[in-house]
Amino acid sequence: MRASAYPLVDAGLAASRVLELVPVLPGEDVPLAEAAGRVLVDDLVASSPLPPFRSSAVDGYAIRAADAGLRLPVVGESAAGRPFQGELPAASAATVLTGGVVPAGADTVVMVEEVEGGDGWIVAPAGFPAGRNFHKPGDDLRPGDLVLRRGLPLGAAELGLAAAVGRARMRVHRRPRVALMSTGDELVEVGEEPGPGQIVDSNRWALLAALNEAGAEVTLLGVAPDQPGPLRELVLQALAAHDALVTSGGVSVGTHDLVKPLLESLGEVHVGRVKLKPGKPFTFATLPDGRVAFGLPGFPVSSLITFEVFVRPALRKMQGYAALQRPALPVRLGYDARAPGDRTEYQRVTLSREGADLVARSTGSQSSSRLASLTGANALVRVPAGDDGIPAGTLVEALILSLPA
Amino acid sequence: MRASAYPLVDAGLAASRVLELVPVLPGEDVPLAEAAGRVLVDDLVASSPLPPFRSSAVDGYAIRAADAGLRLPVVGESAAGRPFQGELPAASAATVLTGGVVPAGADTVVMVEEVEGGDGWIVAPAGFPAGRNFHKPGDDLRPGDLVLRRGLPLGAAELGLAAAVGRARMRVHRRPRVALMSTGDELVEVGEEPGPGQIVDSNRWALLAALNEAGAEVTLLGVAPDQPGPLRELVLQALAAHDALVTSGGVSVGTHDLVKPLLESLGEVHVGRVKLKPGKPFTFATLPDGRVAFGLPGFPVSSLITFEVFVRPALRKMQGYAALQRPALPVRLGYDARAPGDRTEYQRVTLSREGADLVARSTGSQSSSRLASLTGANALVRVPAGDDGIPAGTLVEALILSLPA
Numbered sequence: 025m026r027a028s029a030y031p032l033v034d035a036g037l038a039a040s041r042v043l044e045l046v047p048v049l050p051g052e053d054v055p056l057a058e059a060a061g062r063v064l065v066d067d068l069v070a071s072s073p074l075p076p077f078r079s080s081a082v083d084g085y086a087i088r089a090a091d092a093g094l095r096l097p098v099v100g101e102s103a104a105g106r107p108f109q110g111e112l113p114a115a116s117a118a119t120v121l122t123g124g125v126v127p128a129g130a131d132t133v134v135m136v137e138e139v140e141g142g143d144g145w146i147v148a149p150a151g152f153p154a155g156r157n158f159h160k161p162g163d164d165l166r167p168g169d170l171v172l173r174r175g176l177p178l179g180a181a182e183l184g185l186a187a188a189v190g191r192a193r194m195r196v197h198r199r200p201r202v203a204l205m206s207t208g209d210e211l212v213e214v215g216e217e218p219g220p221g222q223i224v225d226s227n228r229w230a231l232l233a234a235l236n237e238a239g240a241e242v243t244l245l246g247v248a249p250d251q252p253g254p255l256r257e258l259v260l261q262a263l264a265a266h267d268a269l270v271t272s273g274g275v276s277v278g279t280h281d282l283v284k285p286l287l288e289s290l291g292e293v294h295v296g297r298v299k300l301k302p303g304k305p306f307t308f309a310t311l312p313d314g315r316v317a318f319g320l321p322g323f324p325v326s327s328l329i330t331f332e333v334f335v336r337p338a339l340r341k342m343q344g345y346a347a348l349q350r351p352a353l354p355v356r357l358g359y360d361a362r363a364p365g366d367r368t369e370y371q372r373v374t375l376s377r378e379g380a381d382l383v384a385r386s387t388g389s390q391s392s393s394r395l396a397s398l399t400g401a402n403a404l405v406r407v408p409a410g411d412d413g414i415p416a417g418t419l420v421e422a423l424i425l426s427l428p429a
Numbered sequence: 430m431r432a433s434a435y436p437l438v439d440a441g442l443a444a445s446r447v448l449e450l451v452p453v454l455p456g457e458d459v460p461l462a463e464a465a466g467r468v469l470v471d472d473l474v475a476s477s478p479l480p481p482f483r484s485s486a487v488d489g490y491a492i493r494a495a496d497a498g499l500r501l502p503v504v505g506e507s508a509a510g511r512p513f514q515g516e517l518p519a520a521s522a523a524t525v526l527t528g529g530v531v532p533a534g535a536d537t538v539v540m541v542e543e544v545e546g547g548d549g550w551i552v553a554p555a556g557f558p559a560g561r562n563f564h565k566p567g568d569d570l571r572p573g574d575l576v577l578r579r580g581l582p583l584g585a586a587e588l589g590l591a592a593a594v595g596r597a598r599m600r601v602h603r604r605p606r607v608a609l610m611s612t613g614d615e616l617v618e619v620g621e622e623p624g625p626g627q628i629v630d631s632n633r634w635a636l637l638a639a640l641n642e643a644g645a646e647v648t649l650l651g652v653a654p655d656q657p658g659p660l661r662e663l664v665l666q667a668l669a670a671h672d673a674l675v676t677s678g679g680v681s682v683g684t685h686d687l688v689k690p691l692l693e694s695l696g697e698v699h700v701g702r703v704k705l706k707p708g709k710p711f712t713f714a715t716l717p718d719g720r721v722a723f724g725l726p727g728f729p730v731s732s733l734i735t736f737e738v739f740v741r742p743a744l745r746k747m748q749g750y751a752a753l754q755r756p757a758l759p760v761r762l763g764y765d766a767r768a769p770g771d772r773t774e775y776q777r778v779t780l781s782r783e784g785a786d787l788v789a790r791s792t793g794s795q796s797s798s799r800l801a802s803l804t805g806a807n808a809l810v811r812v813p814a815g816d817d818g819i820p821a822g823t824l825v826e827a828l829i830l831s832l833p834a
Contacts, residue, residue, distance in 0.1 A: 025488065025524055025541050025547060026541070026547065027541050027542040056619065056634045056637075057634070057637060057649075060637075060638040060641060060642065075628065075798060076623065076628065077625070077626060079628075079798070081728075081797070081798070083430065102626075103614065104613050104614055104615035104626070104678075104727075105613065105614030105615030105616070105626055105627055106614055106615075106626065107625055107626035119430055121686075122727060122728075123613060123615055123628070123678075123727055123728075124615075124626070125625070125626040136430050136431070136432050137432045142430060142431065159796065159798050163794075163796065163798070163799070164796065164798055164799040164800070164801065165801070171801075172804065176804070176805070178638075179638060179642075179804075180635045180636070180638040180639040180642070180733055180736075180803075181635060181729075181733060181800050181803035181804045181806070182804050183634045183635055183637075183638050184631045184632060184634055184635030184729050184733070184800050185631070185729075185800045185801065185804060186634070187619045187629055187630070187631035187633070187634040187635070188628070188629055188631035188729065188800065189629075190619065190620065190622075190629060191619070192619045192620035208509050208510065208528060209508065209509055209510030209511055210509035210510030210511075210528055210529075211510070214461065214592045214595065214596070214597045215595065215597035217595075218481060220482070220512055220530070221482060221507075221509070221510055221511065221512035221529070221530040222510055223480065223481065223484075223528070223593070224592055224593055224594075224595055225592070226589045226590070226592035226593035227589060228592070229461045229462070229588045229589055229591070229592040230585040230586060230588055230589030230592070231585070232461075232462060232465075232588075233465040233583075233584060233585040233588050234585040236465060237465065237584070237585070244462075273509075273528070281526075322509075322527060322528055323486075323527075323528075324586075324589050324590075324593065328585055328586060328589070331585075346834070347834030349834070351831075351832035351833060351834060353787075353832065354785045380759045380824065382758075389568075391564065391568065391569065392486070393480060393484070393486070393564050393568070393569055394568070394569040395569070395586050395589050395590040395593065396569065396570070396576075396590065398585075398586035399577065399581070399584075399586045399587050399590060400581070401586070419785065424832060426756075427756035427758065427829060427832075428756060429751070429752030429754070429756060
């Protein structure tokens with residue numbers, strides 16, 4: 025056994041290198057029902073006005089403003105989808121329902137609550153102005169207006185807007201197809217009883233959830249074979265149908281670690297160790313045809329933190345997102361943060377509101393095996409290496425995983 | 430046509446009433462792969478220690494600390510899953526790989542980078558202390574420890590922890606099954622060319638995305654029949670297989686609105702109008718067997734805002750979440766906010782970081798038909814009714830939809 029030959033790379037540099045090397049995936053057409061959370065490939069431009077006609081904003085009566093104050097016969101109705109036919113005669117009113125077409129000739133709409141009468145005739149308040157209570161064609165969008173900009177992630181409002189301008193399908197970046205594999209002779213399936221020296225493969229389930237949340241389509245390869253030949257075969261097969269391979273475990277310097285030598289033989293290993301705590305053994309390699317491989321450490325917290333720092337931003341780049349990182353907010357440290365040693369530490373914290381501040385408190389022991397340090401964590405605080413640390417009370421930028429209720 | 434008989438209810442009171450009346454759904458057992466985003470029904474308690482054995486944190490050599498500084502023969506190996514058999518003899522070392530069992534007899538682990546030798550023998554630094562570089566049984570969890578508290582939403586770390594303690598399935602609250610229906614004679618399917626007075630049914634796609642994001646399982650009923658008999662038939666059939674009915678449109682006071690009379694005949698309408706802008710016609714009803722119905726207005730922004738204010742918190746209660754509302758943060762108003770009239774307005778804003786502040790700027794015209802006021806919106810600012818408004822520069826609590834990059 026020898027110490028690792030890979031240089032310890034600064035975590036920030038390693039993250040930049042990963043982002044340089046992962047590709048943006050091409051577009052595909054999907055129906056609206058499958059487009060949520062995806063990123064638009066092309067600008068969407070309006071080809072016709074929205075609303076397409078003068079559309080009543082309320083239930084009421086369309087009149088000519090000049091006739092306000094007069095007793096007006098109700099000569100017809102303009103319900104949504106069933107417009108009043110022809111022009112509204114002078115000195116008359118037409119019932120209009122919300123969303124209905126304001127008849128030609130009318131120039132204002134009076135709400136039902138504001139009129140007198142209602143049984144075949146109405147009186148609108150004297151002096152009622154023109155132009156009230158209806159949307160004009162093009163009020164929301166004119167032909168040629170940019171409806172949705174390329175690169176925009178599609179949520180409920182964006183999909184509603186796309187439908188409103190007649191788009192039944194959207195061209196969005198493809199989701200990354202990821203093959204997920206655990207490595208380690210000590211692993212047993214969840215539900216099996218571990219023997220001496222064995223533990224349950226828990227990373228598979230944590231990483232599956234993290235990958236899905238980040239937008240990946242995941243294939244579970246299970247626990248890797250512990251022989252180089254079968255392992256190579258499995259990985260080659262998986263790469264044929266996936267954009268990325270994610271492994272956990274087997275990237276340390278131990279004599280039985282098979283992942284790094286395999287990645288070396290298949291492509292180029294760009295990062296083999298990082299100055300990050302937890303997560304030193306993180307490995308990143310490029311493989312033929314634009315495929316990439318992420319070798320995550322085996323300790324549960326290390327695998328999830330390196331996922332956050334390196335894999336999640338990469339998956340977002342692949343999907344066309346402009347914002348690759350978790351959002352950052354200033355938080356006030358509620359504890360003395362130190363990262364003794366030579367590695368930047370991502371400390372897990374809860375957040376709570378105190379006045380206008382978000383106060384960060386440690387989730388307890390930051391051991392790389394202690395997943396409980398991540399359960400309920402709201403944010404990650406990056407603490408620079410060294411004995412000085414950051415004293416309690418300091419305002420620091422934190423990566424926000426979720427805001428407190 | 431007559432003005433609505435329903436009282437205008439304060440939006441906050443209406444929201445509380447909805448939350449009182451929606452049920453928490455019962456639990457179901459799901460495999461780990463389907464448990465992400467779900468809420469745990471019962472406390473999960475550890476039945477055995479984690480780690481289950483003395484587990485090496487590094488690749489290195491297990492020794493007795495008393496032997497540090499001596500030349501020690503390497504008498505065996507303890508790889509992950511293949512423990513060293515028996516007790517480590519005095520004045521010897523065993524290779525241990527990360528995750529491997531620290532052999533009985535050894536009391537410390539020296540990292541490979543710290544030793545001299547390596548070919549059959551090693552020398553650890555003189556004075557190397559006991560107890561280094563390994564995790565002790567129960568360091569992370571002891572039997573009886575609370576692993577995950579009931580009511581906790583399950584994310585990556587929580588699922589990893591559940592797997593680590595041997596749980597292949599989790600008991601979580603059922604997702605709400607929601608039937609989604611659009612109403613309105615003016616609606617055509619997306620992809621069809623609208624005729625005079627017609628528009629595309631866009632709410633269906635916006636609400637589908639919003640419902641899915643909120644955790645619901647959605648059945649699309651399409652556009653409702655415009656005759657009371659067939660409509661009643663469709664709704665009764667849908668309610669037999671769903672927890673909730675969500676409609677958009679048809680809840681105003683117009684003569685052709687069929688939804689409110691139908692809900693009156695099937696159950697009890699608790700809210701028929703709210704002092705909310707946009708969203709005045711919002712309707713909420715309880716139906717037999719704990720089912721509920723949400724009647725959302727037809728204007729696109731109104732339907733999504735009432736979804737946010739009333740439906741999303743209700744769906745979260747149904748799924749067992751403790752935090753029902755969007756998180757709130759203080760933001761500095763970058764514009765003079767006013768809500769003339771008698772209704773609280775939920776104004777859509779973007780957020781941007783300026784120093785330590787989040788500054789809120791209006792998304793432009795807040796017309797209830799203009800979906801573009803919601804695209805790219807980061808937050809909702811609740812502006813009280815009245816002409817006074819809130820001047821630019823004021824710090825207000827905003828409901829956060831998404832944080833800016």
